[in-house]
Amino acid sequence: MTDWTRRQVGGLIAGTLLAATAPHVARGIVRPKVVVIGGGIGGATLARYLGDMKTMDVSLVEPNATHVTCFFSNLHLAGLRSLASLTFDLRTLANRHGVSVIRDAAVALDPAARVVELGGGAKLPYDRLAVAPGITLEFGAIGGYDEAAAERMPHAWIAGPQSVLLRRQLESMEDGGLFVIVAPPNPFRCPPAPYERASLVAYYFKQFKPRSKILILDAKDKFSGQELFQDAWSRHYPGMIEWLPAQFIGKIKAVDPAAFSVVTEGQTFKAAVANVIPPQKAGLIAQKAGLADATGWCPVDPATFDSTLQPGIHVVGDAIIGGDMPKSAFSANSQAKACAFAIAAALTGSPRFPPHLFNSCYTFLAPDDAFTNAITFAAEDGKIKTKEMFINKVGESAEVRRKVAHQAIGWYSAFTADVFGGAS
Amino acid sequence: MANIVSLATKIAAGTMLLLFSGNSAAEDINEGSRIAATCASCHDPFGRELGIPPIVTLDEQTIVKRMLAYRTSEGPSHVMHAIALSLSDDEVAAVARHLAAKANAGRKP
Numbered sequence: 166m167t168d169w170t171r172r173q174v175g176g177l178i179a180g181t182l183l184a185a186t187a188p189h190v191a192r193g194i195v196r197p198k199v200v201v202i203g204g205g206i207g208g209a210t211l212a213r214y215l216g217d218m219k220t221m222d223v224s225l226v227e228p229n230a231t232h233v234t235c236f237f238s239n240l241h242l243a244g245l246r247s248l249a250s251l252t253f254d255l256r257t258l259a260n261r262h263g264v265s266v267i268r269d270a271a272v273a274l275d276p277a278a279r280v281v282e283l284g285g286g287a288k289l290p291y292d293r294l295a296v297a298p299g300i301t302l303e304f305g306a307i308g309g310y311d312e313a314a315a316e317r318m319p320h321a322w323i324a325g326p327q328s329v330l331l332r333r334q335l336e337s338m339e340d341g342g343l344f345v346i347v348a349p350p351n352p353f354r355c356p357p358a359p360y361e362r363a364s365l366v367a368y369y370f371k372q373f374k375p376r377s378k379i380l381i382l383d384a385k386d387k388f389s390g391q392e393l394f395q396d397a398w399s400r401h402y403p404g405m406i407e408w409l410p411a412q413f414i415g416k417i418k419a420v421d422p423a424a425f426s427v428v429t430e431g432q433t434f435k436a437a438v439a440n441v442i443p444p445q446k447a448g449l450i451a452q453k454a455g456l457a458d459a460t461g462w463c464p465v466d467p468a469t470f471d472s473t474l475q476p477g478i479h480v481v482g483d484a485i486i487g488g489d490m491p492k493s494a495f496s497a498n499s500q501a502k503a504c505a506f507a508i509a510a511a512l513t514g515s516p517r518f519p520p521h522l523f524n525s526c527y528t529f530l531a532p533d534d535a536f537t538n539a540i541t542f543a544a545e546d547g548k549i550k551t552k553e554m555f556i557n558k559v560g561e562s563a564e565v566r567r568k569v570a571h572q573a574i575g576w577y578s579a580f581t582a583d584v585f586g587g588a589s
Numbered sequence: 590m591a592n593i594v595s596l597a598t599k600i601a602a603g604t605m606l607l608l609f610s611g612n613s614a615a616e617d618i619n620e621g622s623r624i625a626a627t628c629a630s631c632h633d634p635f636g637r638e639l640g641i642p643p644i645v646t647l648d649e650q651t652i653v654k655r656m657l658a659y660r661t662s663e664g665p666s667h668v669m670h671a672i673a674l675s676l677s678d679d680e681v682a683a684v685a686r687h688l689a690a691k692a693n694a695g696r697k698p
């Protein structure tokens with residue numbers, strides 16, 4: 166009996182160590198190596214929190230030197246925020262949080278050898294790998310909408326040059342022009358954002374091009390925050406924004422970039438400026454590496470964000486099947502923290518916790534009118550489930566909404582410092 | 590058997606901690622630091638008042654008192670109401686202790 170117990174315990178200890186770490190790590194010779202792919206919201210948060218623990222060697226692989234946040238990029242479209250004010254230098258993660266930032270793209274993963282291959286040819290060994298590649302836009306899902314078409318009809322769904330392009334087009338559009346937004350089917354990055362975009366562009370039109378109109382051609386029959394948006398549109402921009410759901414227009418079939426037109430089953434809509442937001446899937450590397458299932462998104466364990474298809478590789482952010490969690494920067498940040506604690510527990514034996522998952526997205530209806538939701542989640546039966554959900558309500562005073570808009574500014578500043586590690 | 594497993598995990602965890610305790614600068618990971626990570630998604634790390642009240646200068650008692658008040662009503666902040674409802678009394682105590690300890694460490698010369 167004693168003998169059996171001792172062997173069992175010994176086996177369990179060795180098993181725990183070996184399952185979690187490579188042998189050289191288990192022997193304590195070197196610090197465990199963690200590689201994070203993608204320096205957007207999920208990946209930067211993860212690298213920052215792992216770096217701050219000071220027990221692991223953390224590398225972050227990202228081809229871009231800076232990150233431009235999608236959140237608040239609708240304020241840029243309205244002329245209310247410069248792109249520079251939305252841009253963060255990833256070197257802060259190196260300078261302040263001990264992260265090795267590698268400016269390259271991951272092109273292949275080898276889970277058996279635990280190596281990531283980079284575009285430049287380098288091979289990065291790891292003990293644990295985390296992938297946060299965001300989304301891929303499905304070019305080709307709408308006929309004629311490819312990368313070249315996006316230069317005329319921008320998606321502006323990955324912030325940066327696309328946001329600048331769309332802003333320029335809106336600026337040079339004549340008063341009285343029609344701005345068409347093609348809204349994507351579920352699931353997609355940031356469910357309220359197409360409608361926030363309509364609201365803020367309407368705010369811009371109201372001041373500078375008051376005869377202009379906005380038409381939303383939607384692949385869906387309802388959308389996130391619908392009541393709050395429709396109430397705000399009638400209060401702030403009466404007659405300016407028209408929303409056409411899928412049941413009215415049918416399938417969005419094609420675009421003609423030369424004619425600036427969008428073709429649906431029943432009709433062709435001609436725009437002065439067109440913002441086409443195509444259907445989306447997990448970032449390409451996640452699909453290439455077998456982390457995504459038939460839906461195009463990555464299934465994960467909701468407590469550790471370990472891939473259920475490739476255990477030992479964690480996935481966070483927009484790329485995952487997040488259950489009730491929306492694809493938002495806030496969700497990506499929250500998931501990354503839970504994932505960081507799970508990786509530390511696996512590699513360094515720090516305590517294991519149930520994840521504390523939360524989302525609170527600020528959405529602008531006008532510069533001084535915003536709403537926010539607040540949703541808590543728990544991991545249940547292998548899925549992320551909503552526990553409690555609160556949101557601003559139709560009919561609240563202007564004062565209440567002004568306060569939320571003010572809070573949104575504070576949130577942006579604190580949140581980006583949390584993700585990217587503060588001023589460099 | 591359940592006991593053996595949990596004992597084994599504890600021993601394993603202990604072994605791992607020893608392996609890495611050579612680095613004295615390593616952050617202590619505990620219940621408080623885990624929850625404080627959620628606070629950092631909205632509250633300014635430098636304690637500036639930019640629309641969302643700063644929390645880095647609050648003492649332990651104040652944090653506990655405010656969190657328990659937020660739990661009872663959606664009124665003042667539905668965001669904090671949601672957070673407060675998601676935390677047990679023990680978790681509120683742990684995060685308050687952690688935040689206050691960090692504030693104290695920051696105040697030392």
Ligand SMILES: Cc1cc2nc3c(=O)[nH]c(=O)nc-3n(C[C@H](O)[C@H](O)[C@H](O)COP(=O)(O)OP(=O)(O)OC[C@H]3O[C@@H](n4cnc5c(N)ncnc54)[C@H](O)[C@@H]3O)c2cc1C
Nearest residue numbers: 203205206207235236270271298299355482483493494495
């Ligand atoms: C208009 C708009 C408004 C939004 N507003 C809000 C909001 O108010 N609040 C909110 O919470 N969210 C908002 N969002 C959503 C938010 O921006 C995303 O949910 C968030 O960026 C997701 O983070 P992520 O890390 O998954 O992806 P990303 O932030 O996109 O990061 C992915 C990164 O991975 C990199 N990458 C991809 N492939 C590779 C590879 N092979 N090798 C190396 N690196 C790679 C990319 O270059 C990129 O930097 C908004 C989005 C849009 C479009």
